[in-house]
Amino acid sequence: MGAQARWQTIADAEGSGLTLSKVRKSFGTVDVLHGIDLAVEPGEFVVFLGPSGCGKSTLLRVIAGLEDASDGTIRIGGRDVTDTDPSERQIAMVFQSYALYPHMSVKENMSFGLRMNGAPKAEIERRVASAVEILQLQPLLDRRPGQLSGGQRQRVAIGRAIVRDPQIFLFDEPLSNLDAELRVAMRIEIAKLHQRLGNTMIYVTHDQTEAMTLADKIVILRGGRLEQVGRPAEIYDDPANAFVAGFIGSPK
Ligand code: ADP
Ligand code: MG
Numbered sequence: 364m365g366a367q368a369r370w371q372t373i374a375d376a377e378g379s380g381l382t383l384s385k386v387r388k389s390f391g392t393v394d395v396l397h398g399i400d401l402a403v404e405p406g407e408f409v410v411f412l413g414p415s416g417c418g419k420s421t422l423l424r425v426i427a428g429l430e431d432a433s434d435g436t437i438r439i440g441g442r443d444v445t446d447t448d449p450s451e452r453q454i455a456m457v458f459q460s461y462a463l464y465p466h467m468s469v470k471e472n473m474s475f476g477l478r479m480n481g482a483p484k485a486e487i488e489r490r491v492a493s494a495v496e497i498l499q500l501q502p503l504l505d506r507r508p509g510q511l512s513g514g515q516r517q518r519v520a521i522g523r524a525i526v527r528d529p530q531i532f533l534f535d536e537p538l539s540n541l542d543a544e545l546r547v548a549m550r551i552e553i554a555k556l557h558q559r560l561g562n563t564m565i566y567v568t569h570d571q572t573e574a575m576t577l578a579d580k581i582v583i584l585r586g587g588r589l590e591q592v593g594r595p596a597e598i599y600d601d602p603a604n605a606f607v608a609g610f611i612g613s614p615k
Contacts (some may be wrong), residue, residue, distance in 0.1 A: 364414065367494045370393075376396045379405045379406070379440050379453070379530035379531055379562065379563045380403055380404050380439075380441075380506070380563065381401075381402075381404045381426065381437065381438070381439055381531060381563065381565070382401070382402050382403070382406075382436075382438040383399050383401040383426070383435065383436070383437055383438075384400055384402075384435055384436040384437075384438075384508065385398045385400060385434065385435040385436070386399040386400075386422075386425060386432050386434070386435035386437065387399075387432065387433045387434040387435055388396065388418075388421055388422075388425055388430065388432055388433050388438070388545060388587075389433045391451065392555065394520055394587065395418045395587050396418050396421060396422060396432075396587045397427065397586075397587045398435065398586050398588075399422060399432075399435070399587075399588075399589060400410070400589070401582060401589065401592065403563060403580075404564055405440075405564065406561050406562065407563055407564075407579045407580060408557050408564045408566065408577055408578055408579045408580075408581070409563075409565050409566070409578065409579065409580045409581075410565075410567070410568060410573070410577055410581050410582065410609075411423070411562070411565065411567045411568075411582050411584055411609070412568060412569065412571065412579035412581055412583050413565070413569065413581065413582070413583060413584035413585055413610070414569060414571060414585065414589075414610070416588040417566040417584045417585050417586055417587065418584055418586075419535075419569075419584055420535055420536075420567065421564070421566075421587075422536050422584070423456065423533050423565065423567055425437070426450065426454070426531075426533060426565065427449055427454050427533055428435040428444070428447060428449035428451075428454070429454050429514075430447060431455075432445060437578040438594055439454075439530065441542050446459040449579075450480070452531075453529050453530040453531065454529050454530070454531045454532075454533060455523075455524035455525075455527040455529035455531075455532055455533070456524070456532075456533040456534075456535065457517075457520050457521055457524050457532065457533070457534045457535070457537045458520070458535050459535055459537060459539050459540055460489070460534040460538070460540070461508070461516045461517055461519070461520045462589065463493050463508040463516060463519060463520060463523075464508070465506070465508050465509060467507065467508075468504065468505050468506060468507055469500060469503045469504050469505070469506055469507075469511070469519050469522075470491065470504040470505065471510075472508070472519060472523055473491050473494060473495075473519065473522050473523050473526050474487045474491050474499075474526070476523070476526070476527060477490065477526060477527070479613060487526075490525075490526045490528060491522075491526055494523075494525040494526050494527070495522065497522075497525060497556065497559065498518045498519075498521060498522045498552075498556075499518075500518060500519065500522055500524070502550040503515055503519070511551070513534065513540055513541050513542075513545070514541055514548070514549060517537055517540075517541065517549060518549075518552070519589075520537070521537070521553075521556070525546060525556075525560070527600060529562065530562065531562065531563045531564070531565065532562055532563070532565070532569075533563045533564075533565050533566075534553070534564065534565070534566040534567060535567045536567055536568055537549075537553075537566075538550065538568075538570075538573070539568075539569075547574075550573055550576060550577060553566075553577065554577055556575070557577075566578070569613055571610065571611055574595070574611075575595045575599070576610075578594075578595055579594070580592065580593065580594060581593060581594070581595055581598050583598065583603075583606075583607050583611070585606055585612065588605060590604065590606055590607050591603040591604075591607050598611055599611055
């Protein structure tokens with residue numbers, strides 16, 4: 364990253380698209396990703412959809428740099444990031460389990476990462492205030508995660524991602540711990556967030572409704588391979604095979 368401080372966003376003339384070329388991942392002798400080729404346009408909302416165990420989380424973690432790819436290339440905005448640390452990828456990830464620090468207040472949870480990376484106080488305040496406004500977290504700022512509902516915790520986790528000002532957001536089944544009603548409300552909130560921020564977002568789910576309503580583009584995964592990539596209507600109307608048709612609940 365050179366002289367660029369870790370809390371700063373890298374201005375990138377080529378935008379914040381993502382390109383995966385022949386990305387493989389093995390754990391020991393077990394091949395989990397079998398050579399993934401995928402292009403994500405800047406600003407696109409892409410949903411990875413597939414059954415449990417098909418490699419969705421592994422693919423996200425490889426994109427984030429939390430796992431090394433065994434082979435292949437990952438480019439963000441035209442920059443080869445395959446061998447870089449997670450902190451150099453300008454990515455923020457939101458997990459199903461929220462991953463908040465239990466002993467810190469909401470405000471501390473949101474500012475901690477920037478503080479660790481040496482961002483100036485005024486910059487931290489500015490970014491936290493912006494995320495608080497976007498997600499309406501003002502009334503919760505002094506609470507600890509244990510004093511929040513599941514939906515509130517997930518909003519804080521999303522706020523913490525926004526504060527990092529990433530080029531790309533990665534969401535790993537962020538709503539699966541919430542009850543059905545709250546899931547719908549949060550889904551709408553995430554769609555609005557995408558409209559407002561315009562960032563590239565990659566969202567993992569095994570829920571077809573979430574995929575169909577949120578995605579610009581759906582990527583169907585099975586057994587570590589891409590079965591089909593397309594707009595929701597394309598996939599619904601013209602599934603590539605019986606697996607996709609069955610999974611998406613299409614009439615074909
Ligand atoms: P999904 O998120 O689609 O449910 P995962 O990416 O979590 O799937 O897992 C895909 C496969 O990779 C599973 O068979 C899982 O057991 C295996 N796997 C994931 N992480 C590891 C790991 N750290 N070590 C060994 N196997 C793993
Ligand atoms: Mg998973």
